Amino acid sequence: MLKKLRKFFVMLRECVTMSLENIWGNKVRSFLTVLGILIGVTAVIALITTVNGVSGSLTSSFSSMGAGTLTVSVTGSDLKTGLNTDDLNELTGLDLVAGLTPTVSSRVRVSRGGSYESGMTVSGKNAYYFRTNPDVVTRGRALNVIDESNMSFVCLIGPELVETFFYGVDPVGESLYISGIPFTVVGLFSDENTESITSMFSGSPDILVPYTTALKLNNDNLVTSFTVYLADGADSELASDQIEAAMDVMFSYEEDCFTITTMSSVEDTMEEMLGMMTALLAGIASIALVVGGIGIMNMMLTSVTERTTEIGLKKALGAIPWQIQVQFLIESFLLSIIGGIAGVALGLLLSIILTNVMGTEFVVSVGAIALGVGFSAAVGIIFGWAPARKASKLNPIDALRSV
Amino acid sequence: MSEVFFNMEGINKFYQMGDERMHILKDIHLRMDKGEYLSVLGPSGSGKSTLMNIIGCLDTPTSGSYVLNGNLIEDMTEAELAQIRNREIGFIFQNSQLLPRLNALRNVEMPLIYAGIPPKERRRRAMEMLERVGLSDRMYHFPNQLSGGQQQRVAIARALVGNPNLLLADEPTGALDQKTGRQVMQLFQELSDEGRTIIMITHDMHIASYARRVVHIIDGELTEGGEASHA
Numbered sequence: 109m110l111k112k113l114r115k116f117f118v119m120l121r122e123c124v125t126m127s128l129e130n131i132w133g134n135k136v137r138s139f140l141t142v143l144g145i146l147i148g149v150t151a152v153i154a155l156i157t158t159v160n161g162v163s164g165s166l167t168s169s170f171s172s173m174g175a176g177t178l179t180v181s182v183t184g185s186d187l188k189t190g191l192n193t194d195d196l197n198e199l200t201g202l203d204l205v206a207g208l209t210p211t212v213s214s215r216v217r218v219s220r221g222g223s224y225e226s227g228m229t230v231s232g233k234n235a236y237y238f239r240t241n242p243d244v245v246t247r248g249r250a251l252n253v254i255d256e257s258n259m260s261f262v263c264l265i266g267p268e269l270v271e272t273f274f275y276g277v278d279p280v281g282e283s284l285y286i287s288g289i290p291f292t293v294v295g296l297f298s299d300e301n302t303e304s305i306t307s308m309f310s311g312s313p314d315i316l317v318p319y320t321t322a323l324k325l326n327n328d329n330l331v332t333s334f335t336v337y338l339a340d341g342a343d344s345e346l347a348s349d350q351i352e353a354a355m356d357v358m359f360s361y362e363e364d365c366f367t368i369t370t371m372s373s374v375e376d377t378m379e380e381m382l383g384m385m386t387a388l389l390a391g392i393a394s395i396a397l398v399v400g401g402i403g404i405m406n407m408m409l410t411s412v413t414e415r416t417t418e419i420g421l422k423k424a425l426g427a428i429p430w431q432i433q434v435q436f437l438i439e440s441f442l443l444s445i446i447g448g449i450a451g452v453a454l455g456l457l458l459s460i461i462l463t464n465v466m467g468t469e470f471v472v473s474v475g476a477i478a479l480g481v482g483f484s485a486a487v488g489i490i491f492g493w494a495p496a497r498k499a500s501k502l503n504p505i506d507a508l509r510s511v
Numbered sequence: 512m513s514e515v516f517f518n519m520e521g522i523n524k525f526y527q528m529g530d531e532r533m534h535i536l537k538d539i540h541l542r543m544d545k546g547e548y549l550s551v552l553g554p555s556g557s558g559k560s561t562l563m564n565i566i567g568c569l570d571t572p573t574s575g576s577y578v579l580n581g582n583l584i585e586d587m588t589e590a591e592l593a594q595i596r597n598r599e600i601g602f603i604f605q606n607s608q609l610l611p612r613l614n615a616l617r618n619v620e621m622p623l624i625y626a627g628i629p630p631k632e633r634r635r636r637a638m639e640m641l642e643r644v645g646l647s648d649r650m651y652h653f654p655n656q657l658s659g660g661q662q663q664r665v666a667i668a669r670a671l672v673g674n675p676n677l678l679l680a681d682e683p684t685g686a687l688d689q690k691t692g693r694q695v696m697q698l699f700q701e702l703s704d705e706g707r708t709i710i711m712i713t714h715d716m717h718i719a720s721y722a723r724r725v726v727h728i729i730d731g732e733l734t735e736g737g738e739a740s741h742a
Binding site for chain 1: 564567569570589590593594596597598602604608610612621622624625626627628629630669673
């Protein structure tokens, strides 16, 4: 048994040496054959690594902006279509909640002097929003609790409106008309410094007003959407439960009146989407691997035909059929895995470049490397099988006569 | 006086060629003792290659019994035949059949690979054999850097390296000029004097006459030619 095993390894070692010599002896042909595998693996590695990078930076920016917040959107019941100020105050008072900012927005027409601009987005904010995002206000003052309770006609305007209506004029203290109502500009804002999920999904607003004022502009007095900031260290699930309990009371336990979205659920959806995308792209790339495998099979078949004499001679000298088969299998395996390893190297290089260009994080995915190498090895064995079998079946007499 | 090396009894071989069934070997009886030097003489198409293939265990007879060194050949699987070839027989082919990508040394090592001999031992024995055939200064040459005679000597070294009981040569001088052919025959003579069993297949009466015993094969029928007179 031991002797047989030793014999096997002696032969195996020789097969590897001879295969490498054969591959090296036909450099150009080997390179062309391997090209398919190389491209396939490169594509798989580059895609997976790049998508992983994108997903990584998306997730990290998501969790940084969404850390400690929940969004609640209210569909309401027939009796109660939204939350009033008292309700909001009650939610703010919950011990896992630090504060909340209602989201009230509408499209309006803004005018000043003779010129106007329609389709401008007005967003209602409360004082808490400005406390948590102090960088929003670039000039003038923020909106405060007094503005809120008085439903004052004051506003902050964004860079676009400054350019449209106040070219060369300091806008602070000036007035403009929003839906025909005169507002006083008390400050300027820019949301460049604060990423918020709302702005990410709905675009940034042009004008900020007290949320109560925004409700009045909408002829409404109920808030249907708001962001909850959690108290330091509060668990989002627990907080979500607490808010849910409080809101159930507000809506008299009617069902389906509101939904609470935690950031982690958004992240989950996001990751799921990216995962699907990765799988799809990898699937497309693996077609290249299959095509590469066919290339290898073709080359191996040619090689078997070319080396008929060699096969016949080896058989005459005492090679058993399966030894011939192993030799050809090893050759196609090595050919394929060399392509695979080169593809991994090239793919990683490509993803370093891509992630640099896109400014995302470069993460070496061990899974992707294993997939690339494993897949190419499998391709080598699967597509080398038939040619190797053919070689092992050659009749030594016919093979030797072919000279 | 001597031990029987192989014995063929009533060997027949048929080949199917299209719808024609050809009777290549007809009731062959051949017995050979250890240490004999035999040549099989016959024109092309006489069935001598088929006979050689059967002697060399590359082919099996359609009917008849063949016992080689105590092994009943017709009962063997392909893998067993391969091992018999590896252990018992050293082949020498007409055009030496060296692998062009391997140097002389590695060509000679080839049968030892399939015998499972480790590399160092392989190298040592191959070197020894190349020295034996007078090519100690050509070990690292590739076949295309060697003359026809040298190539054939490498092939002989390869046939000898596994220390087989039988040296089976098919037209060993077929591709050589007369002078080198004579040198190769001289080497065969020496090997025979060392006590090796040799069978040489040839169509050349002159070459055949180097052997101590000649059998003729014509049209698939074997006739004993008696002791050769060349020496």
